[in-house]
Amino acid sequence: MTAEEEEQTEDREERSDWYVRTVLDAELADYTPVRGCIAIRPYGYAIWENIQGQVDRELKATGHKNAYFPVFIPMSFLAKEAQHVEGFAPELAVVTHGGGQKLTEELAVRPTSETIIYDMYRKWIKSYRDLPMLINQWGDAVRWEMRTRPFLRGMEFLWQEGHTAHATFEEADAEARLILDIYIKFIEQQLAIPVRVGRKSEREKFAGAAITYTVESLMRDGRALQMGTSHNLGQNFGKAFDVRFLDKDGEQKWPWSTSWAVSFRLIGALVLVHGDEKGLILPPRVAPVQIIIVPIWRKEEERVRVEAFVGEILAELLRAGLRVEVDRRDTVTPGFKFNDWELKGVPLRLEIGPRDMAANQVTVARRDTREKSAVPADGLAPHLVERLEAVQTNLFQRASDFTERNTHEVSSMDELAAELEQHPGFFWVNWCGADECEDAFAALKASIRAIPLDDERRQPSGPCVSCGRTAESRVLVAKSY
Amino acid sequence: MTAEEEEQTEDREERSDWYVRTVLDAELADYTPVRGCIAIRPYGYAIWENIQGQVDRELKATGHKNAYFPVFIPMSFLAKEAQHVEGFAPELAVVTHGGGQKLTEELAVRPTSETIIYDMYRKWIKSYRDLPMLINQWGDAVRWEMRTRPFLRGMEFLWQEGHTAHATFEEADAEARLILDIYIKFIEQQLAIPVRVGRKSEREKFAGAAITYTVESLMRDGRALQMGTSHNLGQNFGKAFDVRFLDKDGEQKWPWSTSWAVSFRLIGALVLVHGDEKGLILPPRVAPVQIIIVPIWRKEEERVRVEAFVGEILAELLRAGLRVEVDRRDTVTPGFKFNDWELKGVPLRLEIGPRDMAANQVTVARRDTREKSAVPADGLAPHLVERLEAVQTNLFQRASDFTERNTHEVSSMDELAAELEQHPGFFWVNWCGADECEDAFAALKASIRAIPLDDERRQPSGPCVSCGRTAESRVLVAKSY
Numbered sequence: 001m002t003a004e005e006e007e008q009t010e011d012r013e014e015r016s017d018w019y020v021r022t023v024l025d026a027e028l029a030d031y032t033p034v035r036g037c038i039a040i041r042p043y044g045y046a047i048w049e050n051i052q053g054q055v056d057r058e059l060k061a062t063g064h065k066n067a068y069f070p071v072f073i074p075m076s077f078l079a080k081e082a083q084h085v086e087g088f089a090p091e092l093a094v095v096t097h098g099g100g101q102k103l104t105e106e107l108a109v110r111p112t113s114e115t116i117i118y119d120m121y122r123k124w125i126k127s128y129r130d131l132p133m134l135i136n137q138w139g140d141a142v143r144w145e146m147r148t149r150p151f152l153r154g155m156e157f158l159w160q161e162g163h164t165a166h167a168t169f170e171e172a173d174a175e176a177r178l179i180l181d182i183y184i185k186f187i188e189q190q191l192a193i194p195v196r197v198g199r200k201s202e203r204e205k206f207a208g209a210a211i212t213y214t215v216e217s218l219m220r221d222g223r224a225l226q227m228g229t230s231h232n233l234g235q236n237f238g239k240a241f242d243v244r245f246l247d248k249d250g251e252q253k254w255p256w257s258t259s260w261a262v263s264f265r266l267i268g269a270l271v272l273v274h275g276d277e278k279g280l281i282l283p284p285r286v287a288p289v290q291i292i293i294v295p296i297w298r299k300e301e302e303r304v305r306v307e308a309f310v311g312e313i314l315a316e317l318l319r320a321g322l323r324v325e326v327d328r329r330d331t332v333t334p335g336f337k338f339n340d341w342e343l344k345g346v347p348l349r350l351e352i353g354p355r356d357m358a359a360n361q362v363t364v365a366r367r368d369t370r371e372k373s374a375v376p377a378d379g380l381a382p383h384l385v386e387r388l389e390a391v392q393t394n395l396f397q398r399a400s401d402f403t404e405r406n407t408h409e410v411s412s413m414d415e416l417a418a419e420l421e422q423h424p425g426f427f428w429v430n431w432c433g434a435d436e437c438e439d440a441f442a443a444l445k446a447s448i449r450a451i452p453l454d455d456e457r458r459q460p461s462g463p464c465v466s467c468g469r470t471a472e473s474r475v476l477v478a479k480s481y
Numbered sequence: 482m483t484a485e486e487e488e489q490t491e492d493r494e495e496r497s498d499w500y501v502r503t504v505l506d507a508e509l510a511d512y513t514p515v516r517g518c519i520a521i522r523p524y525g526y527a528i529w530e531n532i533q534g535q536v537d538r539e540l541k542a543t544g545h546k547n548a549y550f551p552v553f554i555p556m557s558f559l560a561k562e563a564q565h566v567e568g569f570a571p572e573l574a575v576v577t578h579g580g581g582q583k584l585t586e587e588l589a590v591r592p593t594s595e596t597i598i599y600d601m602y603r604k605w606i607k608s609y610r611d612l613p614m615l616i617n618q619w620g621d622a623v624r625w626e627m628r629t630r631p632f633l634r635g636m637e638f639l640w641q642e643g644h645t646a647h648a649t650f651e652e653a654d655a656e657a658r659l660i661l662d663i664y665i666k667f668i669e670q671q672l673a674i675p676v677r678v679g680r681k682s683e684r685e686k687f688a689g690a691a692i693t694y695t696v697e698s699l700m701r702d703g704r705a706l707q708m709g710t711s712h713n714l715g716q717n718f719g720k721a722f723d724v725r726f727l728d729k730d731g732e733q734k735w736p737w738s739t740s741w742a743v744s745f746r747l748i749g750a751l752v753l754v755h756g757d758e759k760g761l762i763l764p765p766r767v768a769p770v771q772i773i774i775v776p777i778w779r780k781e782e783e784r785v786r787v788e789a790f791v792g793e794i795l796a797e798l799l800r801a802g803l804r805v806e807v808d809r810r811d812t813v814t815p816g817f818k819f820n821d822w823e824l825k826g827v828p829l830r831l832e833i834g835p836r837d838m839a840a841n842q843v844t845v846a847r848r849d850t851r852e853k854s855a856v857p858a859d860g861l862a863p864h865l866v867e868r869l870e871a872v873q874t875n876l877f878q879r880a881s882d883f884t885e886r887n888t889h890e891v892s893s894m895d896e897l898a899a900e901l902e903q904h905p906g907f908f909w910v911n912w913c914g915a916d917e918c919e920d921a922f923a924a925l926k927a928s929i930r931a932i933p934l935d936d937e938r939r940q941p942s943g944p945c946v947s948c949g950r951t952a953e954s955r956v957l958v959a960k961s962y
Contacts, residue, residue, distance in 0.1 A: 030601060033558075034588065037551035039601050042616065045548045067526045070518035071552075071590070071621055071637050072574075077514075090581055093553075095590065097575040098636075099625030107515065109552070109576065109590070120511060120520050129812060135523065139621070140552055144580030155579075156552050331610060 022271055023150045026280050026344050036148035036155030040264070043344065044151075046288035047267050048158065052138065054190055054286070055160060055262065058182045064134045064162060069116050071139075072107040077115040081240040084114065087207020091143040093155075109142040114208065114233070114259055117163045118241035125165055125255060127246050132175070133165040133255075151268030152225070152481050159263035165238070165255040167247060172256035173211070176232040179260045180213045183228040191266060192283040192395040193217050193273050194403050195227060196426065196476055198450025203438055206259075210234030216449045216476070218403045219272035222424030224449045224478035227269060230260035268481075273399050274368075280345025281367050283395050284388040291317060291324040291384060292341045296334050296353035309357045313350070313380060320381035322388075342367060347391045348384060368394050413466055416477065417444050426478050430471035432464035440466040441477050450476045503752055504631045507761050507825050517629035517636030521745070524825065525632075527769035528748050529639065533619065535671055535767075536641060536743065539663045545615045545643060550597050552620075553588040558596040562721040565595065568688020572624040574636075590623040595689065595714070595740055598644045599722035606646055606736060608727050613656070614646040614736075632749030633706070633962050640744035646719070646736040648728060653737035654692070657713040660741045661694045664709040672747060673764040673877040674698050674754050675884050676708060677907065677957055679931025684919055687740075691715030697930045697957070699884045700753035703905030705930045705959035708750060711741035749962075754880050755849075761826025762848050764876050765869040772798060772805040772865060773822045777815050777834035790838045794831070794861060801862035803869075823848060828872045829865060849875050894947055897958065898925050907959050911952035913945035921947040922958050931957045 023029055028044030040048065056066070072095060079085045093109040096102060110116065117135070125133055138160050145153050162179060166172040180197065187193050195215045199205075205212035209231035216224050237243075238254035247253050274281040284290050295310045297303040310326060317324040327337045334351070341349055351363040351372075362380065365372045368391050375383055406425030410416045416427055431437055431448065441447055451473055452458040460471035504510055509525030521529065537547070553576060560566045569592045576588040591597065598616070606614060619641050629635050643660060647653040661678065668674050676696045680686075686693035690712035697705050718724075719735035728734050755762040765771050776791045778784040791807060798805040808818045815832070822830055832844040832853075843861065846853045849872050856864055887906030891897045897908055912918055912929065922928055932954055933939040941952035 030604065032551050032597065033555060033600060034551045034553045034597070037553060039551065039597075040549040041605075042546035042548050046546070048549075049547065065523035065527070066530065067523050068521040068529075068639065070513050070515045070520065071623065072515045072518060074514060092578075092580070093576045093588075094578040095574050096577045097573075099573070099627070100571055107574075116513065116515070116520075119514060123511065124522075142552065146580070158549065 018275075018277075019268075019271060020150065022275055022279055022343075023268075028267065028271070028280075029150045031150070034155075036145055038150045038154060040158070043288060044267060047270070047282070047286055048264055050286040050288065051190075051262075051264075051266055052160075055182070055186055056138070058186065059136050059160075059162070062134075062178060062182065064136045064164075066138060067135045068137055068139065069110075069113050069120065071110055073110050073113070073116045075106045075108055077119060078108060080115060081208045081236055083236075084208035084240075088112070088143070091145065093142045093144055111141055111143045112259070112261075113137060113141075113161055114163065114237050115241070118237040118243055118257075121165055121238075121255075122241050122243045125243055125245050128167050128248050131165060131167045131245060131255060132171065134162075134175075135164065136160055136162040149268075149481075151264055151271075153265075157263050157265070159261050162260045163257070164259075165243070165257045167245070167253070167255065169232075169234070169256045172234075172258050173232050176211070176213055176230045176258045176260065179230040179258070180215065183215050183230065183260075183262060186262075187215060187217070187227055187266070188396065190283065190285045191270060192285075192392055192399060193227070193269055194396065194400040196403075196450055198452045198476065200229075201438060201448045201451060201475075203435065204448060206231045208233060208236050209259075210236065213453075214450055216478075217269060217273065218406060218426055218478070219269070219481070220275070220402065221272070222406055222479070224426065224480040225265070225269050225272065226449070226480065227266065228260070228262040231258060233257045233259060274395055275345070278339075279343030281395065282345035282347060284347045284392050287345065287347055288323065289325050289341075289344070289346045290322055290388055291348045291350060292337075292346045293324065293326045293350045293352060294334055294337045294341075295326065295328065296351055302354045306352060306354060306357060309377075310352050313352070313362065313377065316381050317384065320385065322381070322384065338365075347388055366391060368398075409461065411462055411465060413440060413444075416441075416446070416465065420444055420446055420479060424479050426476050428461075428474055429465040429477050430460040430462050431473060431475045432467055432469045433472035434464075434467065434469075437464055437466035446477050446479050448475045449478050449480060452476070499756075499758075500749075500752060501631065503756055503760055503824075504749075509748065509752070509761075510631045512631070515636075517626055519631045519635060521639070524769060525748060528751070528763070528767055529745055531767040531769065532671075532743075532745075532747055533641070536663070536667055537617075537619070539667065540617050540641075540643070543615075543659060543663065545617045545645075547619060548616045549618055549620065550591075550594050550601065552591055554591050554594070554597045556587045556589055558600060559589060561596060562689045562717055564717075565689035565721075569593070569624070572626065574623045574625055592622055592624045593740070593742075594618060594622075594642055595644065595718050596722070599718040599724055599738075602646055602736075603722050603724045606724050606726050609648050609729050612646060612648045612726060612736060613652065615643075615656075616645065617641055617643040630749075630962075632745055632752075634746075638744050638746070640742050643741045644738070645740075646724070646738045648726070648734070648736065650713075650715070650737050653715075653739050654713050657692070657694055657711045657739045657741065660711040660739070661696065664696050664711065664741075664743060667743075668696060668698070668708055668747070669877065671764065671766045672751060673766075673873055673880060674708070674750055675877065675881040677884075677931055679933045679957065681710075682919060682929045682932060682956075684916070685929060687712045689714060689717050690740075691717065694934075695931055697959075698750060698754065699887060699907055699959070700750070700962070701756070701883065702753070703887055703960070705907065705961040706746070706750050706753065707930070707961065708747065709741070709743040712739060714738045714740060755876055756826070759820075760824030762876065763826035763828060765828045765873050768826065768828055769804065770806050770822075770825070770827045771803055771869055772829045772831060773818075773827045774805065774807045774831045774833060775815050775818045775822075776807065776809065777832055783835045787833060787835060787838060790858075791833050794833070794843065794858065797862050798865065801866065803862070803865065819846075828869055847872060849879075890942065892943060892946060894921060894925075897922075897927070897946065901925055901927055901960060905960050907957050909942075909955055910946040910958050911941040911943050912954060912956045913948055913950045914953035915945075915948065915950075918945055918947035927958050927960045929956045930959050930961060933957070
């Protein structure tokens, strides 16, 4: 290992430590004695609830309904779809005993629910009138990952998994694309994280899918994170589970289907994209606490007056629908509180002391820019609503600029290798479509993150960066989590 | 078996079939190939979402926060609390293999989460300032039940489990009672199900609890259902997991704790308490669809006009915040739709045809009383809001009357035995507190459902119904699910 490589490694470890330390210190989650399973603490779970609420609303608005399927899947079910079992068999947690008895058929804890759901769809889908079947599930899933990291890769993770069935390929593909758009909109507008969109290569696609659409974002350490995927499953699961419907034309057909998911990994993305050396920076639209009020006083007489002033302001902000809290702890100093809420990434902090009160104003500190300014107490709520929007916009802009700055076109494997080491980010490369050339990226510990959906973006600008043959498409390559 | 007994048995089986048939036909849930695990279909899950939303709001309003702990619990953890392991060991689903390897320590799928949560509380609770710790979790749990029935007793069930820690016994007990009150209020006011409240006997209490408080309701077949429980856990788990906090007085102490839960069993209770031979009857406050509109027409020309009229009414009702749907299916008759929505227990049905339109009215059918009446289209929304309230009130009144009528005092075991066979219900009996006498109830396939909290209610009215010795308290006995 060269000195440079060592430095890189250290840098990466530090970054990784920064991530884990931030997750733990901000009380998003904690390690548990069960390897790879985290405990999501109330502050982290509140972010998840905000994510859930918003994604759920979009899914319902587009006709999806929630349902719930068993946590256990008979091992034989997983084997019914050939690619699926190949993909998931090595990662299963297996229940062999129940109620003190050895089971006649072992049960996998769901790594994903396609198989058990399609077994039910066989009973529920009989006619074209039963289609489209638009079902979503919120729950957990378990994959026996070797290397885990809180939120980003866990043995157990929380997610939503949607499973839909349609009468035609076109309808299924339109559904997969509709969900992709819902994910893009949610991630960009609510999480303030810019995305790159495309489909996965044959190698990278979901085990059992015809097409996997993906949403990818660049983390501040230059690595890509898969934010969500939406799969056109073709008729693979319909056939494997012999789901058939009587179509309008009187023919028995297999339905075309999709599945799609986002998980609590999005919380990890919030940390990695927006965070800084002081801790989290949460976009106001998903922050559990948008505004923290820190009352400041020295003497008891001041305390009483400041409390009354703070009480009025709190009431006004709550009436305006803002998520606001007052930190009334009397065992720590204001300075400690400032650091604590900066670590927790609360977008705006109001400092209110006797001097502010005398001037009928409050001091507003922005977490993203760390600017402080005095704001009149009159008309405070609309002012803070605007300022929260400004934080939201700035976070997205900052992350967009970062992504732009760290997206480069490279024209040789040497260049790709050097860039990946020195300035990791997204790299546009021309690719011939061959497995061997995908192997060449893998040898650099990188992978094809997305093949653009847009014809123009996909248009190769030269020969395959690896073999020099005619390129099939321009693709986005990066190291990834 | 006598003829009477046979008839009783048949009756019970029929009732049981009625229950299962209703659950399946109303599309609340379906059996899956995994024994004891159901699939909750969208209509059933929508009821669960309404239950969740309302209970969650109450829990948050009283300072509780949601969090999430691992689905897996190391087997050694369950053994740390002696009563707890004795209670749960026979019911565990055990993961022995993960990622293709035999595990060095086997993992139980959580039957309840006290043990893993107290292991985390040891890290999180260090000082009196960390108390009270008020955490709730929404998720699933698994118990290897031999006899299962959809929603009522499942191998996997959905629930919320609250886990709190406090500085004193009194605070913990107040918390357990606060939650009990939240459950009572929710079950009576939202589910329209009257309850009987009390604590469990030593035998019936939760494995590891000091006191188990319980909410019990009488189903229409005369059997009791445990609707929810709230446990004062004493210091049992604090000690077992060595959770210690530095109290204000400078002493290291074990916290006092509680746990409490309601599950999707409440959906089963809705079926069993309110349902009739036509299917479900859902209380408006938790009904996914409160009002179903069935447009009626013969000719195409009528259809167009009726649709326009229906559209206006739908818009008005949605604006009023009502959960309303229009059944526009053109492949089934109005009569089929009537039956279908009665089976699904929708509280109000609006029938709207050309004649209604001509008279500027709609026909409103109540699911609970099956009365039909014409209602002017002007001012329809407030009228329907009132009528929904009337349905809610009537359902509660009906169930209260039923519970009253089927609650009797008995003064001998013979009388108890005869009543339990002929007119099952709640029975007030005087009990000495001895195990043998509790055995005598068990021999009648009944059990002590609740020991009243109220001194007056608990006051014995005579000697122990079983042994004739001095009674300790009056208790409520019933057969149960």
